[in-house]
Amino acid sequence: MKDTKIAWTDHTFNPWMGCTKVSPACANCYAERDMDKRWGRVSWGPSEKLTKNRMGLSLWGPDSERQRTKSPWKNVRRWNRAAADEGVVAKVFTGSLMDWAEDHPQAKEYRPKMWEVIRECQHLHFQMLTKRTERIAECLPTDWGDGYPNVWIGTTIEDNRVAHRQQYLAETPAVCRFVSYEPAIGPLNEMPLDGVDWLIYGGESGPGHRPEDKQWARDIRDRCFAEGIAFFHKQSSGYRTEMGIELDGELIRQFTIPREFAGVFRNAGTGLVRAKSVRKRASSERLEVNT
Numbered sequence: 324m325k326d327t328k329i330a331w332t333d334h335t336f337n338p339w340m341g342c343t344k345v346s347p348a349c350a351n352c353y354a355e356r357d358m359d360k361r362w363g364r365v366s367w368g369p370s371e372k373l374t375k376n377r378m379g380l381s382l383w384g385p386d387s388e389r390q391r392t393k394s395p396w397k398n399v400r401r402w403n404r405a406a407a408d409e410g411v412v413a414k415v416f417t418g419s420l421m422d423w424a425e426d427h428p429q430a431k432e433y434r435p436k437m438w439e440v441i442r443e444c445q446h447l448h449f450q451m452l453t454k455r456t457e458r459i460a461e462c463l464p465t466d467w468g469d470g471y472p473n474v475w476i477g478t479t480i481e482d483n484r485v486a487h488r489q490q491y492l493a494e495t496p497a498v499c500r501f502v503s504y505e506p507a508i509g510p511l512n513e514m515p516l517d518g519v520d521w522l523i524y525g526g527e528s529g530p531g532h533r534p535e536d537k538q539w540a541r542d543i544r545d546r547c548f549a550e551g552i553a554f555f556h557k558q559s560s561g562y563r564t565e566m567g568i569e570l571d572g573e574l575i576r577q578f579t580i581p582r583e584f585a586g587v588f589r590n591a592g593t594g595l596v597r598a599k600s601v602r603k604r605a606s607s608e609r610l611e612v613n614t
């Protein structure tokens with residue numbers, strides 16, 4: 324069922340592809356790096372656009388095209404049916420090759436359809452990550468209310484320089500808010516943790532990965548533990564994903580359960596986790612999952 328190497332989710336969904344670098348974290352953007360050698364060969368979007376891709380159509384930068392995908396939309400509906408048949412909920416990281424809140428005319432055009440499919444797929448929980456938290460409010464659907472029950476809103480915060488992103492996240496009504504401190508390229512000791520339900524730590528992976536100081540991971544782990552926030556240690560800085568998954572000899576892979584959620588949750592690792600009726604803040608219902 325799980326079809327991604329990313330340990331904290333089950334699937335990845337990109338309603339379109341392409342983006343603009345906005346942050347030091349984007350320096351080694353793997354989506355841009357892999358575009359030609361991997362994504363250009365798969366069945367994304369109309370063939371005319373694929374041909375242009377192979378010919379070198381750039382999907383990066385403010386003036387480049389954003390390519391609406393095709394098969395990922397079918398996959399989402401298929402995952403939803405499978406989860407419904409099994410009576411579980413699967414997690415879907417939305418936006419590994421794009422940023423769903425980007426200020427771009429094609430992103431604006433595609434977003435309403437993205438919300439439609441998310442609304443439709445109630446057996447999936449969409450983990451939506453953006454670096455553009457100042458744009459979240461503008462990009463939410465009109466019927467968002469206190470947050471869709473199946474949407475987690477998150478932001479990447481790689482170090483103190485961009486810690487201000489957390490303020491916008493904290494102001495967003497959502498059943499679950501999370502911070503991805505990955506790629507960790509500096510300390511993050513100045514970011515308040517108010518309103519954060521879940522925090523993922525990861526050193527940078529891939530070619531050109533930047534080094535980390537283990538103390539960054541220890542500091543944020545200790546703060547999360549002290550404040551009752553679920554903490555997921557993904558990995559240390561390394562060439563491949565899932566290298567150095569232990570921190571001080573411990574595998575710490577905690578998940579949170581969204582507020583107001585009751586059901587059976589598919590663990591990103593193995594097996595299923597039954598969620599009780601959750602009426603309190605997720606932090607007090609934290610799950611420990613050692614995979």
Ligand code: SF4
Pocket residue numbers: 341342343344345346348349352353354355419420421422454
């Ligand atoms: S926001 Fe994400 S997808 Fe966009 S350039 Fe940065 S790392 Fe790449």
